[in-house]
Amino acid sequence: MTGRTDTTDVLVLGGAGVDTIIPVPELPLPYADSYMIDSGIRTRAGQTGDFVALGLARLGLRTHHLDLLGDDPEGDLVRALHREHGIALTALPQPAGTKRAVNLVGPDGRRLSLYDTSRAHPDDRFPEGRLRALAAASRHVHVTITQPCAHALPVLRETGRPFSTDLHDWDGENPYHEPFAFAADVVFLSAANLTDPERTMRRIAERGRAGTVVATAGAEGALLLADGELTRIPAVTPPAPVVDSNGAGDAFAAAFLYGRLSGEPPRRCARYGAVAGAYACTVPATRADAIGRDELLREASEPSR
Template sequence: MRKQTDVLVLGGAGVDTIVHVPELPLPFADSYMIRPGIETRAGQSGDFVALGLHTLGLRTHHLDMIGDDHEGDLVRALHRDRGIPLTEAPLRGGTRRAVNLVGPDGRRLSLYDAARSDDSDRFDESTVRELAAVTRHAHVVITQPCAFTLPVLREAGVTISTDLHNWDGVDSYHEAFAVQADVVFLSTTALTDTERTMRDIAGRGRARTVVATAGAEGSYLLHDGELTHTPAVTPPAPVVDSNGAGDAFASGFLLGLLAGEHPRRCVLYGTVAGAHACTVPSTRTDAIGREELLATVAELETGCAAEGDLPAAGPA
């Protein structure tokens, strides 16, 4: 039976308030004059992954808990305006929100409001089962209460990916996601030994594929025990904000994965999508399109072939 949805994204819906600061870390001062201003817009990790996948032409559905508030209306409007199906459950604490401090070089510092979620928050299991039954793949964001959906998704037979973001390799909250996903993304930001953490994830869990992104240093791929490095690519425009780059990387990678590409080529897809995201101002929610991504990848592969370093292609 042909599935109705390519990717079900669970969790990560919310609103960010963007504050441009003169530098990071921000020195203490009584006040700052902020230009180009302070703006609140919908878009957190799950929203960005769903938007990225949808823009790349994948049939995407987003499930999350959202508050009955103005911020929730912004999230609903984002999905409605972009044509991304959204199934929502009520979040009693209010829609998740964060403040992002963005420096002139595009680096950002996120301040997450941890008071919005409660340990008792749960998705309706029957809803998760119904959505999983018609989807090919599930991308699970590490927000509460997504960990409880992992066994249900596994029973439904869908493959699972997750992004541990800036996990330090120790914090126990992330472990349920790390060991139950087939594909694991994470950042090297807080890791003291990237390869050891990647191999630990693969050794203790289900993942055949672990990807660690390292910003301007590129990314590392562990697939079937082999570790490879992919350098970063030059962004198509000046870097203005790194917010959402990891989500864009995951979206690009999943496009390749669901097309049957080898993970090394999927990493190239993700690298191009992530570089594009760094050129998008933090107040906007734009994502790279399928044609642009594929054309850029083809150009890069032509260059790699000329240098004798073409990434392996074909089914994983």
């Protein structure tokens, strides 16, 4: 747009909250009256929107996060995380409180997440004027699938800003995810619950706007559908032992968007995502961290391992 001045590289919508991390001896966890958690139970800020915003900021992108937060200790943790990492945050009042979840984390890094859905309401909305202004000042918008982001999609379309979304472990059928899948220009999702990932990816591209669809598959790498061509992206060997897979998909999305906004071709963007996702698996669940730009570029330049 002629004459426009962007003040933000990426606006992240939604997905702010806190997780309580409980290390468990195995998953699924057998029934017992009680378990002794010797390594401790900890609560830290960081859900999907927070992790994407953190990943973008660590890669040097000007990042702004918009969401609803409660006036509660959990909201204070989220605000502190953003202050610590220099991430601009617009926190709108949420009377129901800040979103929370409990993550059971096994010794192999797998997790089971329990989400408190009482901290949101179907009628939650971002003020349209605020949303338009922040989107108009951004090069790109990343939309989480948490409330109230579904209501923001028509407004984003009207602003003309390109945007991405992450469908996480969508099964390809749940109708809640479809407005996100068919509205975004870039779609990320996990292949975990897909019986035919390629078919789902092509359906997203054919029915929606997405020119790029990425399905991540953990240690099996990822599938990239760009301009109708399907490519398998190899996984990257993590630089340290895997301790927690939480946040790996968010890290992948952040690094992919970094590449996209830097003008890199889709395959290079996906390589960045694979490197960042592997790094995220080495970060303990009790800590919020992401790969830095120098390390990302260095690791991405190495041959696939």
